Amino acid sequence: MTHSKAASIFNKDEKKVNWHDKALWFVRHKRDIAAHTVTGWEELRNLGHGIKAHTLSNLDTYLTQFEENALKNGVQVHWAKDGDEHNRIVHGILKEHNAKKVVKSKSMLTEECHLNPYLEADDIEVIDTDLGERIVQLAKEPPSHIVLPAIHKKKEEVDVLFQEHLGTKPCDGDPQYLTGEARKHLREKFIHADAAITGVNFAVADTGGIVVCTNEGNADMGAHLAPVHIACMGIEKIIPKQEHLGVFLRLLGRSATGQHITTYSSHFKKPREGAKMHIVIVDNGRTEQLSRPDFRASLHCIRCGACMNTCPIYRRSGGHSYDATIPGPIGSILSPGKDLKKHSTLPFASTLCGSCSDVCPVKIDIHSQLYKWRQIITKDTQQPFVKKTSMKMMGNIFAKPTKFEKVGKVARWSLRNLPKSMINSKPNVWGKERDLPLGPKESFDDWYKKRQKNE
Amino acid sequence: MSSREHILSKAKENKPEAIALPNIDLEVFKDAKVLSEEFILKVETAGGNVLNATSDKDVIAQINTMFPDTKVNFSTLEGTESFNTVDLNKLEKPHDLENLDVLVLRGDLGVAENGAIWIPDHQIPMRVLPFISKHLVLVIKKETIVPFLHQAYQKLGNTHNDFGVFISGPSKTADIEQSLVIGAHGALSLSVFVQ
């Protein structure tokens, strides 16, 4: 399905779309306030960009160093070429420990690899423990945002969902009550878990340690109680030194939710006494993206979600319309790298306003990369007939001034005089949900000439 | 070829030419904020509250009035053993801490810019403690407050902690319609004593 088609499904509930739009804009606003309190914020972003660029240019060295140190720390390290191998490795570790009940904290990577269905097929219970993730898991939906997984759900929907699955009382969607019930329900799961899976926000090459950031404390509740902790990371999570965390942790929370830091920034190095710790390092298309000079900077991403919150298209089309694990502007440059055909409409789901690039804490040139994908896609994939023909016609008209003038005259007259039904006819998708302006009587050219004469 | 070698060789093959590692110049971040004031403001912004204390005994006295009816308490501060109702040495597994009401821990340092407090392994008898306790009380010395995370990491430098956590405020979530709820999976409240 094209992005615009999927978006039109989300757009059926106008009230909900308006709420979604405003809620995310509010998060963007909180980000601004937090960022503006930091003297040298732009310098901090430059550092974030620079450190990531440096790291990618030495990626193999830092990965090797990280592995060496992690092994010294008594952590077992695994490597996975793709999602399948990642799933097999995790499954293998769980089997080895006879683990049947697993608690998982937020990890976009395990979403990307579709780990849950893989494990569930072998009767392993996997519980997502981040509240938003638990909500979408119960609803059998994927997350629609990388930081706010259930942002597309209204509280009344959560109410009904919890009544059905957790046996809660009807409460008109009272967030306090529902969160309290989820806390009780998930406490049970933490206490009885055989293994905990977490994501990784940063992996530090010179210590072999990993850092996991949460507000809820779910990653820690899982990892410190279960006998086995499996941390899954993409190869791009590496940073060279511990001191670089100073840069990234200052950027992450503020960009994500406007918090100055997340509640918990947990630094795991060695497994706790009597417990085991595994790290799975995953490629799954990342080295491929690294080979593309125009797009490799997309691997700088620290998954803060700011580009989604600010994007006028994302806010009004919802995360599910992107049909990819990472939605929004950054998803629209990552996804085509994985499957150009499936995701060929995503780089067009943008106004190219550049707001994403302005807020990105690691200064990824998101909107220019979107533009570059468009060039490639228009060349390589079949474009819809109407778009192709109209673009050709427009190109023709723009190339010849006399023709342009004539057509302009007709267009201006038509906009003033033709009935709306004809102007907003079916091929004109711009006319959907919006009116075109009335055509002015004279062209800019005429107006300009007249103005010069009068001067 | 193993997956490890495959990934490493592709990373090597596809990486760009070497790009220099930028220097972190701390001068550009300097501002005129007063450390202790900024720290209090940021702990409060994160949902915690800050109190003053003259001694460890004073901390416990204040806690006793803050939480008069709690059943299960534990503190690592010196000379406060009478406050403790659990003996960690007798615990078989961390899961038995599930009913912990109040936990008092010492933090190594505080960060003014975000109200975070560094709690390393050697301050926590069991890693799960600060997360599983209903109410968390952290105690730091005023002179350990640093302006930014950069200085915090400088101080941590080569102290090689097996585990450590920056904690800023009580646990929270806004996953239901963006309404902030304090108390997700971790502590329901955070009090910070500055000595």
Ligand code: SF4
């Ligand atoms: S691309 Fe930038 S703004 Fe978007 S999620 Fe990644 S780091 Fe955040």
